[in-house]
Amino acid sequence: MFAVNPPPLPFNEPLAALLALLPAKERTRFDEAVSGLHRTNHRLWRAEDGVRVEAADPVRIADGKRVIDQLNMDRVRYAERLDEVIAAGCPVAPAVTAPMHTEPFSSAVDRLSVTVLRLHHTRLAADEDPGVQPRVARVQAQIHDLHEALGSLSEDVVTGRRRLPDGARFKLYGTAMHADTRPAPNPNLPPVIALGGLSECGKSTSGIFLSRDEDAVRFKIGFLLTQAAARQGLADPYALSPMRQAELLLDELNRFADAHVDVELITIESVHRAESIAALKSLMGERLRVVYVDVPFAVRLARSGGNRQALEEKDRIKTRRGADRIPADEVLDNSGSVTRLHGGLRRLASPPTTARVKTIPPQELRLPTAVRGATSRLVESLSALPDERCLVALTGSAVNGGWEEGWSDVDLLAITESGHSERVMRAMDEYRSTLLACGGIHLGATVLPVSEAQVRRLPNRVLAALVMLQEGSPALLAGPGLRLPVVSRREVERGTPAALADAVATTRRLRHDPGHGRVRPLYKHLVLLCRLLLREQSVWVSGDDIVPEAVRRLPGLGPLDLPPLAAVVSAHREDTDRARVLGAIETAVDRLLTWHERQCAA
Structure with missing residues (x-):
């Protein structure tokens, strides 16, 4: 046996x-x-x-x-x-x-x-x-x-009393096989990032990050080549010519892409053979981006634990194969922080593009006259800043026509080249003061530097706002030359569970902390929970449709029996029938939180 x-x-x-x-x-x-x-x-x-x-x-x-x-x-x-x-x-x-x-x-x-x-x-x-x-x-x-x-x-x-010979086998059998035609990338093959560099440069760290945060599928180049050779009955793919190796690699990538059409990014690690990756680049063109992860020897030595001879020997092996000569489209400096590395990788995975955002003048917003005037002055101040590539946009009810005086806030997103410069902050402070003078309107301002936006290091709500802008929601200002990330609904939905967990925790605190259970914050967090629960199902709803759609789509939730919005606004502004309205909101919040708890327990 x-x-x-x-x-x-x-x-x-x-x-x-x-x-x-x-x-x-x-x-x-x-x-x-x-x-x-x-x-x-x-x-x-x-x-x-x-x-x-x-x-x-x-x-x-x-x-x-x-x-x-x-x-x-x-x-x-x-x-x-x-x-x-x-x-x-x-x-x-x-x-x-x-x-x-x-x-x-x-x-x-x-x-x-x-x-x-x-x-x-x-x-x-x-x-x-x-x-x-x-x-x-x-x-x-x-x-x-x-x-x-x-x-x-x-x-x-x-x-050191005895030397060892070179262990390379140089097997030749099975190498006479040639493809009839050179393969080409098939339509299902997504972008491919090939990561090269010397030992301890961070290739694996980069591959892990792209897999975890960008949904990339990771491959080692040796695995792909071995698999492809096995299909062809080839004993030693490394004895083949660089072009034949490239043909085998592309054939294997095409096979994988045909079987996994939902994959949007592939990474290949341990790219050490300069001639083979150059041949693969000639076959794949812009579909392949070759990235050399560059780190000075001293930094790599410290990261490896300090064994200089071991690191030098590994470098010699890789440079003999051409690891230091790969035809890189990008050189990624990994001598700094992990945050810097992740930012560079995000740019590679989804490069920012020149913003194509529809804009409207503030005067066309359906807002009170004083608010439109203050908003117009803010846009003028930011557009007049020298060398600024700004995006200024209102989100929520201030731009979608659902503004309720005495109830609605102004939520603003500003992305600027200089981030929190003195002139940008002064313009924001003046805008905030003017809104407070217009009946106590609260400004919820998110001000971000372009560099953070371009690497998508952003809260889920900001990513969602960028999706809406890219899908046609108007901005107030989109400066020439401004480059923003391309954000997909799928990326926002992937981050929704974490945003939902934060919203649930905040709603529970509002519900149970003495003095915090007021009409307005409880109602707004109830609507927020409904929006996020729907978005988790890839359903995007705004305005007055959010709560009814949640009742319809969330199985087993049942009716929330909320008072009309006009009654809620009146209870908040004038204390009209406040106890009844607050009680109805609390009951609806409790029902929704209990439903959420049951779903998590299931």
């Missing part, structure tokens, strides 16, 4: 001298490479046995040959990775006069792996044929000798 898992590979004891010097990260890579090599040898043994069975038909033999070629390719890949880890992690550089060992380190480990498997299968055979039993002791002796030889080699490598 063939075991699913291979027998254990004992290598810690003979390699103790070497393993003790490997940093934690390199030890993990070493263990992964050895484990992968041993598992592959285990599967390879089974595959080779599969084509030796009696009366095997030609189709089965051909399929088995393809599997064997693929496993041999994996075997080479793990072996070369093992040699790279040893070269990068060994702290002592051997003298050029040190004797050269006959084979790379991985070959000895590979031989130990195969011998351990041979012992396992010899024991199985001996159980059925006693004549095989004498071989068991001889194979055990071979394992003992290999342990001793590996221990000696390990000590000699650590002390």
Whole structure:
């Protein structure tokens, strides 16, 4: 019976001298490479046995040959990775006069792996044929000798008494296959960002961020190339020409895109081979953006834990492949803060574009005359600022025609080049003072610098406002040359659960804190909860339709029985029937909060 898992590979004891010097990260890579090599040898043994069975038909033999070629390719890949880890992690550089060992380190480990498997299968055979039993002791002796030889080699490598040869295999079989025509990006293939750079530059950190915050699908370039080669029956894709490698990569990306048409961004990490990525760029054009993550050596050394020799060796391996020569469309400086890195990545994932926003003069707003005049003066002040690329927009009832005097606030969004400069803040203070003088109108102003807007480091409500502006809601000012991010409804909806949680917490506090349960804030937060609950379902509603639509769409909620808005406004402004109106609002709020609690518990 063939075991699913291979027998254990004992290598810690003979390699103790070497393993003790490997940093934690390199030890993990070493263990992964050895484990992968041993598992592959285990599967390879089974595959080779599969084509030796009696009366095997030609189709089965051909399929088995393809599997064997693929496993041999994996075997080479793990072996070369093992040699790279040893070269990068060994702290002592051997003298050029040190004797050269006959084979790379991985070959000895590979031989130990195969011998351990041979012992396992010899024991199985001996159980059925006693004549095989004498071989068991001889194979055990071979394992003992290999342990001793590996221990000696390990000590000699650590002390620099022996040099190791280049472990690259340069396999050639299966390389004569050529595509009839060069592939082209298919219509379903989304933008692709290829991340390159030297060791410890932050490629993986960048890929993780783009996956988490931008919904990108992450791939390692080696995985894509290996998968594509396996489909073609190629044993070693790295022996192929750069253009052939690029064709295989694009074919694999096209296959994935056809099967996942909802994916909007793909990242490829560990781009080290300059010629291959240049060839891929020639095939994909602007669909591919090659990004070089640049970090000075001293910063990378500090981030890696301070093992200079290990980092230099890893850099040598990558630069030998051309990692420092990749044809980058963008160079991303990652020597600063994580915030700076994330901002750069957001720009790459969704570059800001010149704003195409409809504008209207403040005089056309359906607002009281004094409010229109104050708003007009604010727009004039901001548009007169030198070198300012401003966006000024009102949101909510002030712009959608639902203004109620004595009830509505003025909510304003301003995005300016200089952010919170003295002149911008002075204009805002004058506007706020004028509104207060117009019957105590409150100004809710959100003032942001362009740099924060361009990287979409914004509250969910501001993202929603930008969506509305991009979909036709008018602004009061959109300066020439202003570049804003393209924000999708999907992005806003993705951030809605967090915004909803904050709104629920605030509503509970308003409902239960003494002195805070007033008509206006409770009613407005009830409407806000309904808007967010609908948006979570990709339903965007504004104005008087929000609460009725929530009652209709939220299963099991039932009627909220709110008084007409005119009665609510009258209770707020003049205390007319205040107790009854407030009681109805509190009942509706309690019903909605209880419903939300039940949905979360489900």
